[in-house]
Amino acid sequence: MTMRLRQIFYFFLLGMFVGLSLSGLIYWVITSIWFGNHLTGNLGRTDVASVTQWLAPIVWEGTFDSTVIDSIYKQQNITVATTVFALGKYTRFLKDFLESAEEHYFVGFRVHYYLFTDQPEEVPNVKLGQERYLTVKKLPSMNRWQDISMSRMGILEKLIKDELASEADYIFCLDVDTKFHGRWSVESLGRLVGVIHPWFFDAPRFIFTYERRPESQAYIPAEEGDYYFTGAAFGGSLEDVHHLTKTCREQMNIDIANSIEAIWHEESHLNKYFLHNKPSKLLSPEYLWRDISMSSGYVKIIRFSHVAKNNAEVRPNL
Ligand SMILES: CC(=O)N[C@H]1[C@@H](OP(=O)(O)OP(=O)(O)OC[C@H]2O[C@@H](n3ccc(=O)[nH]c3=O)[C@H](O)[C@@H]2O)O[C@H](CO)[C@H](O)[C@@H]1O
Numbered sequence: 001m002t003m004r005l006r007q008i009f010y011f012f013l014l015g016m017f018v019g020l021s022l023s024g025l026i027y028w029v030i031t032s033i034w035f036g037n038h039l040t041g042n043l044g045r046t047d048v049a050s051v052t053q054w055l056a057p058i059v060w061e062g063t064f065d066s067t068v069i070d071s072i073y074k075q076q077n078i079t080v081a082t083t084v085f086a087l088g089k090y091t092r093f094l095k096d097f098l099e100s101a102e103e104h105y106f107v108g109f110r111v112h113y114y115l116f117t118d119q120p121e122e123v124p125n126v127k128l129g130q131e132r133y134l135t136v137k138k139l140p141s142m143n144r145w146q147d148i149s150m151s152r153m154g155i156l157e158k159l160i161k162d163e164l165a166s167e168a169d170y171i172f173c174l175d176v177d178t179k180f181h182g183r184w185s186v187e188s189l190g191r192l193v194g195v196i197h198p199w200f201f202d203a204p205r206f207i208f209t210y211e212r213r214p215e216s217q218a219y220i221p222a223e224e225g226d227y228y229f230t231g232a233a234f235g236g237s238l239e240d241v242h243h244l245t246k247t248c249r250e251q252m253n254i255d256i257a258n259s260i261e262a263i264w265h266e267e268s269h270l271n272k273y274f275l276h277n278k279p280s281k282l283l284s285p286e287y288l289w290r291d292i293s294m295s296s297g298y299v300k301i302i303r304f305s306h307v308a309k310n311n312a313e314v315r316p317n318l
Pocket residue numbers: 084085086087088089090145148149174175176177197229230231232233263264265266267306314315316
C-alpha cells in the first residue's frame with residue numbers, strides 16, 4: 001500500500017515537472033518566436049540612464065545586442081576613418097594605441113587610421129589586419145600643448161573636406177595617450193556622437209568645467225548644459241563632424257582675436273557645440289575611462305581608457 005502511494009507520489013512529481021517544463025517551453029515559444037523581440041526583448045539598464053531627454057541613446061554595456069548590431073552593419077560595407085595626433089613625445093603612445101585598436105576597435109570592419117605627427121620616422125611598425133589601413137601625415141612641430149590640442153579641429157576640418165568624402169562613411173577623432181581594453185565597434189556609430197567625460201558623468205552640473213567667461217565663444221551659462229563631454233573622443237558622419245570641426249575652429253579663431261583661450265581649449269568649444277547641436281548618440285564613460293586601474297560600479301566594462309602620463313614630462317610646456 002505504502003509502496004503504491006509512493007509510486008503515485010513520484011508519478012505526480014514527474015507530471016508536475018513535465019507540465020511545468022512544457023508550459024515554460026510554450027511560454028518561450030509564444031513570446032520569442034511568435035512575438036519576436038519587439039514586445040519582450042527588453043534590453044536596458046536600470047542603474048543608469050540609457051536615453052537622453054531628446055531621445056538619443058546612451059550606450060552602456062547591457063543596452064545593445066552585439067550580434068544583432070554587427071549583422072546590420074556587416075551588410076553596409078562601411079569604412080570608419082580614425083584620426084589620431086602624436087607630436088613631440090606623444091609618439092611613445094602610438095604603439096599601444098594601434099596594437100590595442102587592432103585587437104578591439106571595429107574588429108572585422110574597414111578602418112582607415114589617419115595619423116598626424118611631426119616625426120613620421122617615430123611611427124612604430126604595427127601589423128594591421130585585413131582591410132585596415134594607415135596613412136601618416138606630417139605636421140610642423142608646435143611648442144604649446146594647448147596649440148597642438150586645439151589645432152586638431154582645423155586640421156580635421158580640412159582632412160574631411162579635402163580627402164575623406166569618397167573614402168569613409170564615419171569618423172572618430174581620438175586622443176593618442178589612450179589604450180583599448182574592450183569592444184568598441186558599430187554600436188558607437190551615429191550621425192553625431194559625443195563621449196561623456198569620465199570625471200563628470202556622476203557629478204552635478206555646477207561642477208562641470210564649461211567655459212564660464214561670457215567673453216569666450218565657448219561660454220555656457222550656469223543654468224545650461226546637459227552633459228560634460230570629453231574632447232578626447234568624438235565622431236559621427238563626415239558631414240556632421242565636418243560641421244563640428246569647422247564651427248569649433250571658427251569659434252576658437254574669434255577667441256584668439258579677442259585674446260582669450262577657453263579654459264579647456266577645444267574641449268570647451270566642443271561642449272558649446274553639443275549644447276546647440278545635440279549629439280544623436282552618446283557613449284558612456286566605458287568609451288573613455290580614466291585609467292584602467294580605477295573602477296566604478298556603473299562601468300561594467302572598460303573599452304577605452306586614458307593611460308597614466310606625467311604631463312610635465314611628456315608635454316613641451318606646462
Ligand atoms: C580626458 C580629456 O577629456 N582630456 C582632454 C584634456 O586633457 P589631456 O591631458 O587628455 O590632453 P592631452 O595632453 O592628451 O592632449 C590632447 C592630445 O593632443 C595631442 N598632443 C598633445 C600634446 C603633445 O605634446 N603632443 C600631442 O600629440 C595628443 O593626441 C593628445 O592625446 O584637455 C585637452 C585640451 O584641453 C583635450 O580636450 C583632451 O582631450
